[in-house]
Amino acid sequence: MSLFAVKNLRKRFGGLLVTNDVSLSLEPGDRVALIGPNGAGKTTFVNLVTGHLLPDAGTVHLAGSDVTADSPRKRVSAGLVRSFQVTRLFPEMTPLEHVALALLQRQGKATSLVSDYRRMPGLLQEASDILGVLELSAIANLPVSVIAYGQQRLLEIALAMALRPRVLLLDEPAAGVSSSDTVLIEKALARLPPELSVLMIEHDMDFVFRFARRVVVLAAGAVIFDGSPREVAADTRVREAYLGSYADEHAGA
Amino acid sequence: MTDVTLNLAGTRSLRPLRQTLAVDAAAVIAIIGVSALLFVLFPGSLALLTRIVALMLLVLALDLVTGFAGVGTLGHAALFGAGAYAAGIGAARFGITDPLAMLGLGAAAGAAAGALSSVVILRAHGLGQLVLSIAVVQLAHEAANKFSAWTGGSDGLAGIVPARLFGLYRFDLWGRTSFMLAVAVLVVVFVALRVLVRSPFGMLCRAIRQDPVRVKAMGAPVYFTLVKMYIISGAVAGLGGALSTVATKVVALDSLSFNLSAEALVMLVLGGAGNLFGAMVGTLVFVWFEDLVSAINPFHWLTVVGLLLICVVLFAPRGLTGAVAGLWMSRVRGGRS
Numbered sequence: 189m190s191l192f193a194v195k196n197l198r199k200r201f202g203g204l205l206v207t208n209d210v211s212l213s214l215e216p217g218d219r220v221a222l223i224g225p226n227g228a229g230k231t232t233f234v235n236l237v238t239g240h241l242l243p244d245a246g247t248v249h250l251a252g253s254d255v256t257a258d259s260p261r262k263r264v265s266a267g268l269v270r271s272f273q274v275t276r277l278f279p280e281m282t283p284l285e286h287v288a289l290a291l292l293q294r295q296g297k298a299t300s301l302v303s304d305y306r307r308m309p310g311l312l313q314e315a316s317d318i319l320g321v322l323e324l325s326a327i328a329n330l331p332v333s334v335i336a337y338g339q340q341r342l343l344e345i346a347l348a349m350a351l352r353p354r355v356l357l358l359d360e361p362a363a364g365v366s367s368s369d370t371v372l373i374e375k376a377l378a379r380l381p382p383e384l385s386v387l388m389i390e391h392d393m394d395f396v397f398r399f400a401r402r403v404v405v406l407a408a409g410a411v412i413f414d415g416s417p418r419e420v421a422a423d424t425r426v427r428e429a430y431l432g433s434y435a436d437e438h439a440g441a
Numbered sequence: 442m443t444d445v446t447l448n449l450a451g452t453r454s455l456r457p458l459r460q461t462l463a464v465d466a467a468a469v470i471a472i473i474g475v476s477a478l479l480f481v482l483f484p485g486s487l488a489l490l491t492r493i494v495a496l497m498l499l500v501l502a503l504d505l506v507t508g509f510a511g512v513g514t515l516g517h518a519a520l521f522g523a524g525a526y527a528a529g530i531g532a533a534r535f536g537i538t539d540p541l542a543m544l545g546l547g548a549a550a551g552a553a554a555g556a557l558s559s560v561v562i563l564r565a566h567g568l569g570q571l572v573l574s575i576a577v578v579q580l581a582h583e584a585a586n587k588f589s590a591w592t593g594g595s596d597g598l599a600g601i602v603p604a605r606l607f608g609l610y611r612f613d614l615w616g617r618t619s620f621m622l623a624v625a626v627l628v629v630v631f632v633a634l635r636v637l638v639r640s641p642f643g644m645l646c647r648a649i650r651q652d653p654v655r656v657k658a659m660g661a662p663v664y665f666t667l668v669k670m671y672i673i674s675g676a677v678a679g680l681g682g683a684l685s686t687v688a689t690k691v692v693a694l695d696s697l698s699f700n701l702s703a704e705a706l707v708m709l710v711l712g713g714a715g716n717l718f719g720a721m722v723g724t725l726v727f728v729w730f731e732d733l734v735s736a737i738n739p740f741h742w743l744t745v746v747g748l749l750l751i752c753v754v755l756f757a758p759r760g761l762t763g764a765v766a767g768l769w770m771s772r773v774r775g776g777r778s
Contacts, residue, residue, distance in 0.1 A: 238658075264660030272658070278651035281644075289648060292641045293661045299669070304639045306458045329457075351659065 189252050191216050191385050192268070192355045197236055197246035206232045207243070208409040214355060214385040221400035221417075222389045225430055229409040230389050231273070234359055238270050239263050251354065267354035271344045273363050273389075279333035283324050283343050286332070287315040290350035315350070322346050322376050338369030345376050356380070358388040362395055370395065405429065465635050468718070469628055476624040480617075487616035491688045493728045494623035498630060498681025499701075500708045500720040502551075505674040507706070508714030509638060510667055511650025514562060515702050516574035517678060519581040522697030523547075523554035524679025529598045529692035530591055538604040540612075540622065544683045551679015552672045554581075559671030563664060575699055582697045598692040612687070619688035626684060627721075630677055634717055637673065646670055647715075711753050713760025722761055 190213035199207040206229045214220060224230055235241040237248055239260040247256045250266050258266070277286060288305045291314055292298040305311055319328050322342045327335050332343065341361060348356055361377065362370045370392070377399060380386060390396050396403065396417070403420045405413035407429035413420055420426055479490055499521045506512045527550030531537035537546060558577045565573050585592045592598055605611050610618045637643050645666055648656050653663045686692050695701060704727070712723020730749065735742040757764035 260657055261660050261662065264658065269660075270658055272655070276652050276655040276658070278648050278655065280651060281647065285644060289641070289644055289661075290659055292644075293659050298641050298645050298661045299666060300641045302636060302640055304458065305641060305644065347659065 189249070190214060191251060193247075193249040194237060195247045195249070197233070197248070198244050199232055199236055199241065200244055206409050207236060210246070210406070210409070210411055212404060212411065212414070214387060216354070216383045216385055218385045218387075218402065219400050220387050220402045220404060221396040222387060222404050222406060223391070223393075223396060224406035227408075228406040228429075230406055231359070232409075233406065234270065234357055234389065238268065238357065264351065264353075267352075268357070269348050269351045269353035269355070270357040271348050271359055271361060273359040275337070275340045275344060277332045277340055277343060277347075280331055282329050282331055283319055283335070283339075283346070284315055284328040286343060287318050287346055287350045288312070290347050291315055294351055318346050318350055321349075321379055323372070336369075338365050338372060341365055341369070341373055342376055345373070345380075349380070353384065355385045355387070358386065358390075360389055360391065362390065362392055374398065461635075461639065465632065468635075469632065472628055472631065472721075473624065476620075480620065484615065487620045488688070489728070489732060491616055491619045491623045492685060493725055494620075494627050495681045495685035495688065496705070496708070496728060497627060497721050497724045498684065499678050500705050500712070500724045501630065501634060501717060502674040502678035502681065503705050503709050504714055504717060504720040505634070505637075505646075505677065506667075506670055507709065508716070508719070509643065509650065510646040510670045512562065512667060512671075513567070513571050514574035515571055515699065515706060516558065516562070516576070516578035517674075517705055518696065518698055518701035519558055519578040520551045520554045520675040520678035521682040521685075521701065521705075522578075522581060522585065522692075523675070524551040524682030525686045525692045525696045526550070526585060526592055526598065526682070527679070528683035528686040529601050532603065532686070533598060533600040534591070538602060540603045540606050540687050543603060543687055544626065544680055547679045547683020547686065548676040549679070551682060552676040554679065555671040555673075555675020556668065558675075559668045563667055563671075574702075578697065578699050578702050582694065582699070585694055585697050592694075593692070595694050597694065599690075601686060601690045601692070603687050603690070612690075616688060623684055623688065626680060630680065631717065631721075634677070638717065642666070642669070707750060709760075711750065711760060713762035713764075716762055719760045719762040726761065 192214040194210060194212045197207050197210045198205070210233060222230060222233070232241065236243050239255070239258060243256065247254055249255065250263065250268055253266070255263050255266060255268070288311060289298065291311050292305060316325065316328065319325050322345060324339060324342055324346060327339060332340060345361065362373050365373060374395065388399060400417055403413070403415065403417050404411060405420065405426050412425045412429060413423050480487070483490065499517065502520065503514070503517045506514060506517070524547030528543040528547040531546045532543055537543060558574070561577055562570055562573050586594050603612050606618055606622060612618050645656065645661055649663055649666060656663050682696060685696065708723040708727045709720055710723070711727055712721065713719030731742065731746060734745045738745070753760065759767065
């Protein structure tokens with residue numbers, strides 16, 4: 189049994205089949221990139237897997253148990269964590285507070301009515317360790333609204349790490365980040381725990397080839413390729429999917 | 442920038458913790474000091490001052506759900522009124538006249554009303570939420586009007602005679618005992634709420650206000666956290682209502698009104714939401730100002746109150762406390778650079 193397995197996932201919006209019989213499995217330590225042209229159904233796939241949408245058919249298994257009908261929250265506590273394509277952080281809170289909140293949630297203390305997180309030395313230590321690894325220590329006590337965008341992207345990764353996931357879904361971790369900051373994000377991803385299973389959605393192909401040991405290509409809602417990064421560029425169906433949409437765009441214009 | 446880095450190395454966050462404790466202590470001393478001063482300076486206005494403290498509890502309760510947790514409501518007087526009527530009915534119909542028992546009853550009824558109204562209000566977001574909250578307070582108002590056998594209806598509930606406080610202090614004509622009880626309740630509630638807003642739960646509520654989707658993605662509960670906050674808020678508002686019952690010995694129908702709910706929101710905006718201090722300052726300034734201006738000009742006082750509000754919203758969008766904090770920060774920063 190794989191750590192994470194999606195089987196025959198199907199989702200229809202009206203007449204449009206957005207996810208067509210998608211199957212995918214991840215093992216501990218996997219570094220998989222999910223790519224595909226615009227409109228291929230990548231975001232829908234993430235929403236189905238994380239429980240923000242319910243599939244019409246198919247199953248999602250995490251560590252041997254069926255989580256297809258579980259709420260997003262339940263999946264997070266079972267170890268399936270996602271990051272967001274568009275940064276979703278709390279603008280008035282500091283990076284330290286963000287990470288502390290994630291740690292408190294993991295320890296089941298996020299709804300405790302008494303005690304201040306600043307009085308918990310163990311928690312503070314772990315929070316500052318995580319911020320240290322991502323080189324965010326210098327800005328740990330500034331509100332997120334004033335820190336740089338690249339640092340906000342890193343904080344997204346810090347939050348994911350604080351939850352100690354078993355499977356991590358990164359939705360375009362480098363979206364909107366300058367190429368100099370992309371290096372920082374790559375460095376951060378390289379430091380993720382080796383046993384963690386990572387599925388990354390990304391458009392930057394150089395980034396994909398450096399990060400992924402396996403590439404899955406989605407086109408028109410279906411998986412058309414699942415293999416090593418070396419083979420993907422040579423695959424005729426992948427070329428067709430990308431160039432096809434490219435050609436369509438030009439024909440339409 | 443160097444300050445932040447230094448702050449982080451080693452003693453990080455211990456200094457801010459000490460600062461917040463110092464702020465708490467200073468605030469408690471300020472509340473007691475100001476109360477003592479007002480007690481001495483305005484011995485004839487103790488009834489008004491007690492009413493201000495009772496309303497402060499309502500506005501503090503509103504600050505919890507609106508300022509901290511981000512739930513917009515124009516129906517918070519429902520919780521205040523529930524506390525007021527529970528204490529009043531308990532005293533007038535069931536002989537529960539011990540003032541502390543009346544306060545306890547009010548807090549419990551407020552919490553229950555908070556739980557009920559949160560289930561309704563949290564069904565919607567944004568404008569829909571506001572409309573539902575108005576519906577809740579209007580329904581409560583109608584219910585209290587209808588069941589006049591219990592509530593006295595539009596005549597108000599009378600026949601409430603609180604026993605002596607601790608069996609010793611009579612609720613005198615001047616309202617000295619009521620005022621002291623009110624200030625004591627305010628101090629206890631304030632300290633408890635300061636602990637609450639610094640707790641992980643308080644941090645979670647602030648996070649929910651800023652991005653509930655992100656909170657869900659962290660695996661933390663959103664809905665139940667908000668219901669819990671509403672229950673706590675209801676207890677505080679109910680305490681305020683019960684306090685006003687103990688002090689005035691009557692319960693009027695307008696303690697459950699839309700009007701009071703809206704005024705509470707105005708007081709919160711005036712003082713500044715999301716920091717507890719604003720709720721207290723806003724209530725004091727609003728009610729005092731209202732009292733003063735209506736005495737000077739009974740016909741156009743609302744115009745003057747309206748002008749004050751427009752000025753605050755235009756020139757100090759974070760309320761009076763926000764404006765003061767902003768001035769302070771710019772002075773501190775200016776002095777350093």
